Amino acid sequence: MLTVLNEWYTVYTIFTIFWRYLMKGSVRKNVAIAMMVLFSLSAVYAGGNTEKSVADKPVDVWMINSPVETIISAFDAAGENFTAETGIEVNYVRVPTNDFHTKLVSSISAGVYPDMIIWNSSPGVEFSQTGAVLPVDEIVNEIGRGQFGEGSLKMFTVDGDLLEIPFMVRPAGFHARKDWLEAAGYNTEPKIDSDGYYYYEGLQTWEELLEAAKKINDPSNGKYAMGFAYSRKAFGDSASFCMSILYSYGASLLDENGNVAIDSKEAIEGLEMIRKIWESGTVPSAATTWDGGSNNNFFIGGDIGMVFNSNSIMGKLNDTTAVKPEDLLMIPFPSGPAGSFMSANPESITIFNKGNVEGAKAFTKYLLKEETQVSMFEIMGFGYYSPLKKDVMENELFSNLNQNERVLMQDARKAINVSFPYDPNAKLNALYSSFLFDDALSRIAVDGWNSERVAAEMAKKVTEVIND
């Protein structure tokens, strides 16, 4: 309420300045007439809207504009089936990945919200303080909390309110050229560890991976081993690469007391690993200017041996691409001294408490049904998305996964967000989108800073945001 009053007060102040000091009598009269016409039109328009029932209004759903056609078809089919069942139209607004955050922030600032969004960057947590996000505990309790991992629910809980529902996960995977690794003497037959998970000998840790990269690197022929973006233009890819290594080395943004900890010994060791990868010459120097699609394109084009990316590659490989589907080997995400962690938020559903709330709730429940998700996976196949809900994961559809798909599915458990290992924090979430990690990579690759200096700058940025 205070916010609204405050905004109206600002508008009123500006208008008064114009009215009193800048407008003459005759101008005032004409402005007044024009404004009355505008207000009348707005009132007629707004009045018409409020009388619509839930079924008359479409549910506006924002989501990433997927590069994979089958994903679009799967969501379209789910929307059409929901409309046929309930009479409520679903209107998808597909936004390019790089523009999603900006568009969302602008919309929320302007008070024009979508009804719901499906995204993997925790918007519910990020906007938790604004009061714009609808708590969704009721929906999850109705479905059964046991259907979701407690960890993934905790990721979206702020001050006791669940603000997002884990929907599916886009398993970020470590894609490698099977033929190149085999030529370098690596065994690409999977071993199984004591927990039943696949792994490959000599390709388990970041250090081992760097050694393998050196063996397959062939820059004189335009072939590079590693395709990691060290660029702020690759928003998301570079941030998740940097964050994953740092956290695998035991770094975190804050410690258990809430103090800034990104300049810790562990963080510096992680940055040192990133620097070693850069200096090994296994990453092309052009990676400092790559955008979000470069690593995918160069991998598919056959010029890069390993990339870490959300899995849009698997769906794009075919007999006409330079790299054939049989040349792809998904490697379990490498580990550091503290374990193996991947920066990969689950794709979640966030509902806003303004607009067609009931329609958005109904569509959310529909999307979370086992049969809806199974039919979506039948259309889009496995790989780009992986299930998160227990009943869907146990569905027989997922009992016959191939070697690469199994690795992708098992890696989903390694997903962490930026607040890890502590509770989600809206300010830290914003830091992830603010080039904190991307700029750290640029400092190493472009400016040649040492790890201590990079860590100190990161700590300064985190401190600024936390204390701001």
Added chain:
Amino acid sequence: MPILRKKLSLEEKDNRIGRRFLYPAIIVLLCIIAFPVLYSFILSFFRWRPTEPGHRFVAMKNYYDVYRDERFLISIFNTFIYAFIGAFGKIILGMGLALLLNKKFPGRAIARTLLMLPWIIPVTASLTAWNWMLDGMYGVINIILSRMGLITTYINFLGEKGIALACVLMVGIWMGYPQMMMMILAGLQSIPGELYEAAEVEGAGKIRSFFYITIPSLSGVLKTSIILSIIWTFNAFNVIWLLTRGGSSTHIMNTLAYEFSFINMRYDKGAAMSVTILFFLAIFLFIHTKMQREDSLQ
């Protein structure tokens, strides 16, 4: 007592009707220009974040924070480099090509069309092309330089500090010179040919004619072109945002203000930067207006 209305002349009536036709446009301009500018100005004195409820008056704190930020200071430096070198680059290139197009030669119409292309091609399309041409791995510029034997290892044009700023500057000049070229060409075509003929009779060579006839005759056009070019270049955003996202130390004030506002979601600090940009632009506009007034008096 009856109200006496002043009888208006026909001209006054016409003016009044004319003014009424202008009101809708004035209202629209107030809404889309004056209101956002004033709103940003007010916003810069508040703590105003889209992720937080309410707004708090913080007086000059946003300005204090922004002026202490090293990134902003670098961006001011870059902005001036980008605006001044960019503007003069466009003028010099535009002038050279305008002089060429002012001569009669076979294929002049085709040359004029080709030289206008950078201005005609959609910005995103040309920047995507430049992005690829300057690519450090497959860029055609690297390939050409390498085949000519000028380089042995590929240059990461957009990823190296210093080189990146020079590259975005070059692309900015390339995109902006046609406008300058057209303005100067129009100026050249308005110079009476008799002046050159008289100079030739008096024994003046081409260089003397250029400095004593062409440049003085173009001084009005050149002054306006330089100031306008500085203002436009000062306001540039697309080239840097699409080529480097402000990486490799190429941020100018506009791109940094955008980053603060819409990426870091600090509308307040972004607004403080925008007001500072407005201050600089107001100085250039003042100079421009003053020069125009002096020209009209002359």
